Amino acid sequence: MIIRKAYKYRLNTNAETEQLMSQYAGNCRYLWNKSLALNLYHLQNNQPMIWYQELDWFSKLWKKSDDYAFLKLSPAQTLQQTLKQLERAFKDAFDKKQPLKKIPTFKKRGERDSFSFPQGFKIEGRRIFLPKIGWVNFRKSRDIEGTPKNVTVSRQGKYWFVSIQVEMETSEPIHPATSMIGMDMGVKRLFTLSNGDFEAPINVDCFKNKIKRLQKRLAKKVKFSNNWRKLKEKINRLHTKIAHIRHDILHKFSTTLSKSHAIIVLENLQIKNMTKSAKGDMDKPGSMVKQKSGLNRVILDQGWGLLKTFLEYKQLWLGGQVMYVDPKYTSQTCPVCQHANKLSRKSQSEFECVLCGHEEHADVVGAKNVLGRGHRLLACGEKDVSLLCEAGTRQFSNELEPAVA
Ligand SMILES: [Zn+2]
Numbered sequence: 001m002i003i004r005k006a007y008k009y010r011l012n013t014n015a016e017t018e019q020l021m022s023q024y025a026g027n028c029r030y031l032w033n034k035s036l037a038l039n040l041y042h043l044q045n046n047q048p049m050i051w052y053q054e055l056d057w058f059s060k061l062w063k064k065s066d067d068y069a070f071l072k073l074s075p076a077q078t079l080q081q082t083l084k085q086l087e088r089a090f091k092d093a094f095d096k097k098q099p100l101k102k103i104p105t106f107k108k109r110g111e112r113d114s115f116s117f118p119q120g121f122k123i124e125g126r127r128i129f130l131p132k133i134g135w136v137n138f139r140k141s142r143d144i145e146g147t148p149k150n151v152t153v154s155r156q157g158k159y160w161f162v163s164i165q166v167e168m169e170t171s172e173p174i175h176p177a178t179s180m181i182g183m184d185m186g187v188k189r190l191f192t193l194s195n196g197d198f199e200a201p202i203n204v205d206c207f208k209n210k211i212k213r214l215q216k217r218l219a220k221k222v223k224f225s226n227n228w229r230k231l232k233e234k235i236n237r238l239h240t241k242i243a244h245i246r247h248d249i250l251h252k253f254s255t256t257l258s259k260s261h262a263i264i265v266l267e268n269l270q271i272k273n274m275t276k277s278a279k280g281d282m283d284k285p286g287s288m289v290k291q292k293s294g295l296n297r298v299i300l301d302q303g304w305g306l307l308k309t310f311l312e313y314k315q316l317w318l319g320g321q322v323m324y325v326d327p328k329y330t331s332q333t334c335p336v337c338q339h340a341n342k343l344s345r346k347s348q349s350e351f352e353c354v355l356c357g358h359e360e361h362a363d364v365v366g367a368k369n370v371l372g373r374g375h376r377l378l379a380c381g382e383k384d385v386s387l388l389c390e391a392g393t394r395q396f397s398n399e400l401e402p403a404v405a
Helices: 015-044 052-062 069-073 076-094 204-221 224-262 271-279 289-302 303-320 362-379 386-391
Strands: 001-010 114-118 122-126 129-130 132-140 147-156 158-168 181-184 191-193 263-266 321-325 350-352 359-361
Touching: 001 303, 015 052, 015 069, 015 076, 015 114, 015 147, 015 158, 052 069, 052 132, 076 114, 114 386, 129 147, 147 271, 181 224, 181 362, 191 362, 204 224, 263 303, 263 362, 303 321, 359 362
Parallel strands: 181 263, 263 321
Antiparallel strands: 001 132, 001 158, 114 147, 122 129, 129 132, 147 158, 181 191, 350 359
């Protein structure tokens, strides 16, 4: 397994190197802001984004002009890295899996001053060679392990630092646990495990009520007035706070789960599709719009997608696994006799098998069935578990009810 790591050291700069570094960082900031402004303009006018290739072409044009000739003084790769970083920042901001990432913002002088080299640098003992700058000593506090892939020079306060990103091959980790667990994500409970444990949904109602109140006040203010802006800023801060709270909780849960179980089995629910389907389409204008859109809100609210992502990468680090199984009828199949019947599901939370009379909390039933399918998948590579279930479920529609099913 290849892992990435970064080492950061303080550089021993002199007036000359500092002057060059300030200039290079300044040029990168200039290019960032100019390219950002261009893209924001495009976004506002519903025009396609300008990605790296095109921006790079533009920047070469700017370098040739008299007005922006100062860009020529910078090492070309630092400018290209800036454009790549901008592209990355935009792509992250549009990525639904990274709700905390925002649209990139303008850089101010002296704030986050930095520039990066993907190549052309050399490290020897306690000094580093930077293109167009030369050899600079650094305060080596610990040895560098792995192959350096790129370096970033940045300013913090009055000092300059170098961050060296390395890549190294490590042996596959062996997971500390040996157990396997099934997990059912739900609405009334955030998730339920096949061992009966569960977690309550994440509750951020107090912040949401506050936002609602502020939004009512906002509606009465004159748009773009000073008070309007202040209120808007306050609302945005609350939204960020909610996102952080959710992030923290999901991190806590996923860490505990990942450390305790070598294999975590989940239902293969297409969260995107589930949240989209409420409106229906031309042929079937959504008959369940109201219930489903309520459900969709909860699904997005709870951050199931985020929890899945966290579990996946934490299991990867620890040498564990996340397995996905077919979600069909997991909440209607009896974990004891395997009889699948819609009628066994008495309510949102109650399960009572119509054949053998087995009674259990419906979410635990779901999690147990998920685990069972995981075991079967491991044992005989059985992929289409739904076929097995369908034999016993002909009597009712095979339309899967989203999430609660
Ligand atoms: Zn049964």
